[in-house]
Amino acid sequence: MPSPPPKWVENFARVGLAAKGVVYCLVGILAFMAAFELGRNSSTQDAGKQGVFQFILEQPFGKWLLGIVAIGLVCYTIWRIIQAVQDTENKGNDAKAVAVRIRYLFSGLVYGALAYLAAKMVLGQRSGNGSGSDSRETLASELLQQPFGQWLVGILAVGTMAAGVYQIYYGISDKYKKKVQGAGLKHELEGKMVRMGKIGYIARGVVWLVIGFMFLKAAMSSNAQKAGGSSDAFRFLEDSSYGSFLLGAVAVGLVFYGIFMFMRAKYQPISTS
Template identity: 60%
Template sequence: MNITNMTQHLPSPQPAWVVRFARVGLTAKGVIYCLVGALAFMAAFELGGGNQEAGKQDVFQLILRQPYGQALLALVALGMACYMAWRLIQAVKDTDHKGSDAKGLGTRIGYAFSGLVYGFFAFYAARLVIGSGSSSNQGEDSRQTLARELLAQPFGQWLAGAVALGLLWMGIYQFYRAFSGKYKKKIKETEIKPEVKGMLIRAGKAGYVARGVVWLVIGYMFLKAALEANSNEAGGSQRAFQFLENSSYGSYLLGIVALGLICYGVFMFVRAKYEVIQTQ
């Protein structure tokens, strides 16, 4: 028996800092989604004065207004930066072993895109902490900016339409993850207490369904912007919530989606504690 050959197949220790980045990032993401869901629910039923805005950037403003708000928001910004770093590591190092075929590259590009999005949120939150961000520069949603830039290019409507289809696909994929059970694939379910495991797993399913609804609405608005060559038709989560609220039975529909987003936030806490984090 060759001991040298055996040791070559033993797993090397996982870089602890990558695992910490992942868990801190998932926790921060959970906090953001719980607050977004809570604000959306309040907006749906006109609680708290009925003036609640429920986009992620509005959540940062809310945190900033709390006692010790700058310190709290700095922690959230750090968490978002950790999440960005983890996603980029997944994309570049292929720690989840997705491979380099078309499907694997698509997944890894999705990781990178997710990391960059949360990197933007981390940057925005950091700007608020140091005082260089303000409500005066929020007139245009980031997706409106993207739509405007795309529409200004040659074949701009086609480019914007392609992005819209990508957003719609993201919505459909959230439903697929929810109903296929893929959302819980990496969760160490045996470590969750039996009396709460079922509730937490169901919360994850509800969360991915709610997230799918929001992505589909965002994709629909972006597609409308492409078809009408009007970037003002595009929008992010805040505009999506307004769209839902203005539909038939809108308050109830938005309320259900809001509760689902809170469930998604709770499931991020479950992932932070029980997910198997691959680092190599």
């Protein structure tokens, strides 16, 4: 039986959650600015993950700030992998528990890729494909070239949309409450955290649903260019009926999600055994 991870895992978790909060708050703010054209040359393209990193890089001491965010995302990655491998939350080994631990591992790998992108930008290297949406187009293109490629992209689309539905369900069902309950908070503060978390998870789920829908269109048309990332999802929302208000609402939800990450970083009980 593996020995429990040491106490420093808790510190990594809290730093990682805070870094995730920074990223989502900025994504939400930039998306809101794009929705109502509040800044010079504001666009949904700037609200993607790479756009956020570029925004940080352009601030005073930008390389230092982005470097700190990159380190925080590495911490988050390590924590998620430890959760998956060491089973620090005692999920067990049944089918449901294994699915949860695989989700932790997948989350760690995703944020590890973001940390790598941020580190490359700190070192002055630009992403070879230019943007997060391009990377998804590349993924769709690679899959479409394989045998049964349209089915593979379709499966990815359904999986992404299912993840979006689960995020919305997770928020509506209040399952996320356990992240902050038991921390000894005052009832009023805990209530604020719960409300922000609910709105945040629903907004995040909407974005995942739109990304999955774009992958589904790419699969059905066998056209990789129809796939896209979060910036394309924001543009899709903006182009719909009452698009500015819809995108603005989702953007506020993502800011709330980022704030909820800050609150989790401070108050969530982190298991290291």
